[in-house]
Structure formats: structure tokens, C-alpha cells
Amino acid sequence: MRFRLTPQDGAFFDLLATSAGHLVRGADLLxxxxxxxxxxxxxxxxKLHQVEHDADESTRDFLSRLNQTFVTPFDRxxxxxxxxxxxxxxxxxxxxxxxxxxxxxxxxxxxVADLVAVLRRCAELTAEAMPRLxxxxxxxxxxxxxxxxxxRADRAYRRLVADLFDHEEDPIxxxxxxxxxxxxxxxxxxxxxxxxGVEAIALKES
Amino acid sequence: MRFRLTPQDGAFFDLLATSAGHLVRGADLLxxxxxxxxxxxxxxxxKLHQVEHDADESTRDFLSRLNQTFVTPFDRxxxxxxxxxxxxxxxxxxxxxxxxxxxxxxxxxxxVADLVAVLRRCAELTAEAMPRLxxxxxxxxxxxxxxxxxxRADRAYRRLVADLFDHEEDPIxxxxxxxxxxxxxxxxxxxxxxxxGVEAIALKES
Amino acid sequence: MRFRLTPQDGAFFDLLATSAGHLVRGADLLxxxxxxxxxxxxxxxxKLHQVEHDADESTRDFLSRLNQTFVTPFDRxxxxxxxxxxxxxxxxxxxxxxxxxxxxxxxxxxxVADLVAVLRRCAELTAEAMPRLxxxxxxxxxxxxxxxxxxRADRAYRRLVADLFDHEEDPIxxxxxxxxxxxxxxxxxxxxxxxxGVEAIALKES
Numbered sequence: 175m176r177f178r179l180t181p182q183d184g185a186f187f188d189l190l191a192t193s194a195g196h197l198v199r200g201a202d203l204l205x206x207x208x209x210x211x212x213x214x215x216x217x218x219x220x221k222l223h224q225v226e227h228d229a230d231e232s233t234r235d236f237l238s239r240l241n242q243t244f245v246t247p248f249d250r251x252x253x254x255x256x257x258x259x260x261x262x263x264x265x266x267x268x269x270x271x272x273x274x275x276x277x278x279x280x281x282x283x284x285x286v287a288d289l290v291a292v293l294r295r296c297a298e299l300t301a302e303a304m305p306r307l308x309x310x311x312x313x314x315x316x317x318x319x320x321x322x323x324x325x326r327a328d329r330a331y332r333r334l335v336a337d338l339f340d341h342e343e344d345p346i347x348x349x350x351x352x353x354x355x356x357x358x359x360x361x362x363x364x365x366x367x368x369x370x371g372v373e374a375i376a377l378k379e380s
Numbered sequence: 381m382r383f384r385l386t387p388q389d390g391a392f393f394d395l396l397a398t399s400a401g402h403l404v405r406g407a408d409l410l411x412x413x414x415x416x417x418x419x420x421x422x423x424x425x426x427k428l429h430q431v432e433h434d435a436d437e438s439t440r441d442f443l444s445r446l447n448q449t450f451v452t453p454f455d456r457x458x459x460x461x462x463x464x465x466x467x468x469x470x471x472x473x474x475x476x477x478x479x480x481x482x483x484x485x486x487x488x489x490x491x492v493a494d495l496v497a498v499l500r501r502c503a504e505l506t507a508e509a510m511p512r513l514x515x516x517x518x519x520x521x522x523x524x525x526x527x528x529x530x531x532r533a534d535r536a537y538r539r540l541v542a543d544l545f546d547h548e549e550d551p552i553x554x555x556x557x558x559x560x561x562x563x564x565x566x567x568x569x570x571x572x573x574x575x576x577g578v579e580a581i582a583l584k585e586s
Numbered sequence: 587m588r589f590r591l592t593p594q595d596g597a598f599f600d601l602l603a604t605s606a607g608h609l610v611r612g613a614d615l616l617x618x619x620x621x622x623x624x625x626x627x628x629x630x631x632x633k634l635h636q637v638e639h640d641a642d643e644s645t646r647d648f649l650s651r652l653n654q655t656f657v658t659p660f661d662r663x664x665x666x667x668x669x670x671x672x673x674x675x676x677x678x679x680x681x682x683x684x685x686x687x688x689x690x691x692x693x694x695x696x697x698v699a700d701l702v703a704v705l706r707r708c709a710e711l712t713a714e715a716m717p718r719l720x721x722x723x724x725x726x727x728x729x730x731x732x733x734x735x736x737x738r739a740d741r742a743y744r745r746l747v748a749d750l751f752d753h754e755e756d757p758i759x760x761x762x763x764x765x766x767x768x769x770x771x772x773x774x775x776x777x778x779x780x781x782x783g784v785e786a787i788a789l790k791e792s
Binding site: 446447455456457460461464475478479482483484551552555556559 | 740748751755760761785786787790
Binding site for chain 1: 653
């Protein structure tokens with residue numbers, strides 16, 4: 175059964191903001207994992223799984239509400255794409271943390287901190303932008319900035335892999351560290367895809 | 381020339397079910413490739429190419445019919461995305477089989493069977509779901525289950541790569557086996573994207 | 587402020603054709619990079635960055651015009667997806683060139699020329715197709731051909747990686763060359779996704 179109740183619209187954006195808030199918590203844990211030893215990393219990765227689990231619940235709440243509501247703030251499939259886009263960012267962050275532990279990578283090159291800082295900032299910008307979807311205002315700076323950050327992540331990623339080839343002689347270490355770097359770079363891509371999705375919705379609805 | 385002929389609608393879903401049936405045949409061949417020796421693998425990969433070729437023909441039939449029909453069961457671009465989504469799953473399965481042969485990977489870790497079993501089950505669920513698109517009923521269990529399976533595939537994949545690093549010392553073998561595992565995991569992702577697409581259509585059309 | 591001015595529609599397709607023209611310039615530079623020594627490659631990669639920068643400006647012009655126009659030739663979000671699709675192709679070409687330099691790969695296997703020739707042809711077909719979006723005619727041959735070329739790229743890619751495993755003994759060289767091949771294959775995928783997007787629009791609008 176679906177019911178028409180416009181004041182409820184706000185709840186959609188609150189749920190999206192909650193989901194996006196989990197992204198900030200997840201990115202914070204990634205930042206802490208970088209400087210941690212193996213035992214701490216295992217614990218932090220556990221916490222990251224919990225955050226990912228919480229984010230999943232938010233997504234399910236959102237989709238269930240979407241399914242029960244007759245009039246949605248904007249196209250139902252766009253709402254769905256937004257929730258999935260946030261989910262993709264969370265999965266990518268969780269994967270990066272997981273690989274750090276599973277691959278037992280040890281100390282990562284210092285430059286990785288830049289890459290993770292970009293993810294942290296992307297998460298923050300995303301969480302701040304979600305409530306603005308309600309009024310469809312002031313979103314432009316969000317997607318322009320995420321786009322800029324993704325480019326920065328991309329450059330940092332390529333430079334890090336090039337340095338790895340220049341300074342690391344053990345091929346298995348190269349494969350492992352490159353695997354973690356790939357996961358971090360894919361997380362930045364996920365944020366960019368989400369921001370592109372928001373841009374497309376804003377273009378359509380404005 | 382396009383003609384309006386509602387009873388024809390069923391044919392679209394029959395063609396999608398046929399395409400998805402090829403996915404089941406393809407996944408079956410992957411299962412058999414795991415336990416096979418090199419000579420058998422080469423033969424099974426040949427059969428898999430044939431299945432992929434058949435799936436391609438189904439897709440072309442579907443798209444050609446889509447192009448000739450004026451009234452489609454639901455949005456033309458969603459129908460197109462479905463056909464492409466099935467095609468992506470088939471390509472990913474075919475690629476995984478191809479890499480097993482091209483990379484000459486030999487005996488794969490036993491855990492790979494779990495990953496391929498997940499793909500087999502995803503293919504089956506997809507083939508069963510396609511006819512239900514006609515009435516847009518009972519689809520929820522399909523996408524929820526594929527989502528769950530993709531998570532299982534993801535966990536199995538990461539565990540397998542971690543085990544590979546723990547037990548394999550030859551970097552080139554690691555690269556090859558990881559390449560096959562990557563392809564299998566990407567196939568699971570393709571099934572999840574397809575299921576997400578079906579969910580988006582169901583949300584929009586319901 | 588948005589204004590209704592139908593004759594302006596042509597400008598959208600001109601801008602898309604300009605963007606796609608940058609893809610041809612970019613692919614040309616990739617072709618030249620293959621036969622070049624390290625010093626020349628560094629210079630050509632610089633030129634490629636410049637082309638990528640120019641393409642970015644075209645995309646921004648396009649999106650800014652899209653934002654200011656009330657009546658667009660077809661759905662606003664489809665126009666947006668087209669611009670992003672061209673941008674993805676450009677980024678992938680730029681990344682492939684960048685990795686050749688950053689990974690210091692030296693002489694690449696001769697078969698790589700086939701892969702790059704496919705990208706060159708895809709870029710050309712894309713640039714030729716963009717103006718035809720205006721009338722939505724004669725587009726079918728474009729997406730059918732890009733689809734065919736992507737398959738050829740895929741086969742060439744897998745064969746090249748298999749040959750690399752057969753003939754190269756140094757794991758780090760394998761990782762580097764495979765990284766460049768992956769980037770080239772992803773560029774072919776980007777062209778196919780763009781062609782699929784055009785097909786979806788043509789289906790919807792026709």
C-alpha cells in the first residue's frame with residue numbers, strides 16, 4: 175500500500191544523509207588504519223564492517239520507504255540509483271580496509287594518506303550535499319569539487335604505483351600494495367559516479 | 381515500421397528468458413571446467429564460446445524486435461538495458477572460462493568451486509526471474525537473493541586471494557590465478573548490476 | 587535563466603562532435619607513443635594531457651549550455667550521459683598514455699598496435715556519429731561497428747596477456763605491461779558503453 179504524504183519527503187533525504195554519514199565514519203576508520211599496526215588494523219576493519227552493516231540497514235530502510243510511498247520527491251528510479259550509489263561508495267571503502275588486513279600489507283607508502291584524505295573529503299561533501307537534494311539548491315559545488323578530488327585521487331594513485339615500481343623489488347609486495355591502491359582509487363571513482371548521478375538528477379529536475 | 385500488438389509482449393520476456401537460459405548453460409560449463417584437465421578445458425571453453433554466441437543471437441533478436449514494436453511492455457531504454465545486462469553477465473562468464481585456458485592456470489584452489497557455484501545460482505535465479513517481469517510480481521526475492529549471493533561471492537573472492545598470497549610463492553602464478561578470480565568476481569558483479577536494474581524497473585513500473 | 591531557441595540545438599551536437607574530435611587526436615597520440623622512445627613518449631604524454639584538458643573544456647561548455655537551455659534536443663539526463671561518456675573515453679585514453687610513461691614499460695609487444703588501432707577507429711566512428719544525433723539517422727552502423735571493434739579489442743587483449751605469460755619471465759614486467767594493456771582494454775570498454783548509450787537514446791527517441 176502506498177500513501178501520498180508530502181511532508182514525508184524530508185525523511186528520504188534524512189535517510190540518504192544518514193547513509194552518507196556512514197561513509198564519513200567509514201573513511202575515518204580508513205584514515206586510522208593507515209597509521210595502525212596489524213592488531214589494530216584487524217580491530218578497525220571489524221569496526222568498518224559494522225559501519226558497512228549500518229549503512230546497509232539505512233539503504234534497506236530507504237528502499238522500503240520508497241516502495242511504500244506513492245509520491246516521491248523525484249523519479250523513483252533516480253532515488254533508487256542514489257541509494258545504490260551510496261552503497262557502492264561504502265562497499266569500496268570497506269573493501270579497501272578489508273584488503274589491507276587480508277593482504278597483510280604492513281606499512282603503506284606515506285603518499286597513501288593523500289589518497290585516503292581525498293576519500294574522507296569526498297564522504298564529507300557527499301554527506302553535506304544529501305540534505306540539499308530536498309531543495310535542489312547549492313549542489314553544483316558538491317559535484318564540481320568531487321570531480322576535482324577524483325582527479326587528484328587519480329593522479330596520486332598513478333604516482334604511487336609508479337613509485338612502487340621504482341622502489342619496491344618484491345613482485346608479491348607490489349601486487350599486494352597495488353591491490354590496496356586499486357581499491358582506494360575505485361572508491362574515489364564510486365564517489366565521482368554518485369556525484370555525476372546527483373548532477374544528472376539536478377539537471378533533470380531543475 | 382512499428383506495429384502495436386499487445387499479445388506480442390510475451391515474446392519479449394520469452395526472449396529474455398532464453399538469453400538468461402544461456403547464462404545457466406554457460407555457468408554449468410564453468411563448473412565443469414574447474415574439475416577438468418587442460419585438454420578438456422580447451423574443449424569446454426570452445427562450448428562456452430558457442431553458448432556466448434547463441435546468447436548474442438538472442439540479444440540481437442530481442443533488440444531487433446524492440447526496434448520494430450511500437451508499444452513495449454515498459455520503457456524502451458529499460459528493455460535495452462536488460463538485454464545489455466544479460467549480455468554483460470554472459471561476457472563475464474565467457475571471459476572467466478577463456479582466461480582459465482589462456483593463462484594455463486592448472487588446478488585451481490578448491491574454494492573456487494564456491495565462487496562458481498554462486499555464479500551458477502545467480503544464473504538460475506536470473507533465468508527464473510525473467511518470465512516474472514511480464515506480471516512484475518514476485519521479483520523481490522530475485523534481487524534480494526542475488527544481492528546476498530554477490531556478497532557471498534565477494535567474501536569468497538577476498539578470502540581466496542588472501543589464501544593465494546599465504547600459500548603461493550610464485551608471483552606469476554599469483555597474477556594468473558588472481559586474474560581468473562577477478563574475472564569470476566566481476567561476473568558476480570554483473571549479475572548484481574542486472575538485478576539492480578530489474579529492481580529499478582520494478583520500482584518505476586509498480 | 588533558460589531560453590527556448592530551437593536553432594541552438596545544432597550547437598549541442600557541434601560541441602559533442604568537438605569533444606569526440608579530441609578523442610581522435612588523443613588516439614592518434616597513443617598510436618605515436620607506441621613507436622616512440624622514452625623521451626618522445628614523455629613529450630607525447632604531455633600533448634595527450636593537453637588534449638584531455640581541451641576535451642574537458644568542451645564538456646564544460648556543453649554542460650553549461652545544457653544548464654542554460656530550456657528545450658533540449660532530447661532528455662537532459664541523456665545529454666548529460668553522452669557528455670560524460672565521451673569524457674570517460676578521453677580519461678581512459680589519457681590514462682593508458684600516462685601509464686606507458688609512469689611504468690617505464692619500454693618496447694611493447696607488436697600486437698599492442700592492433701589494440702590501439704581499434705581505439706583509433708572507435709574514436710573516429712564516434713566523432714563521425716555525433717553530428718548524426720541531430721537527425722537520429724544512420725546511427726545503427728556506428729554502434730554495431732563499435733560493438734564489433736570492442737570484441738576484437740577484447741580478443742586482442744586476452745591474446746596479448748596470454749603471450750606475455752608465455753614469453754616474459756620477469757613478474758614485474760608482466761605487471762607493468764598488463765597494467766598498460768588493461769588500460770587500453772578499458773578504453774575500448776568506454777567506447778562501447780558510449781555507443782550503447784547512443785543506442786538507448788536512439789531507441790527511446792525514435
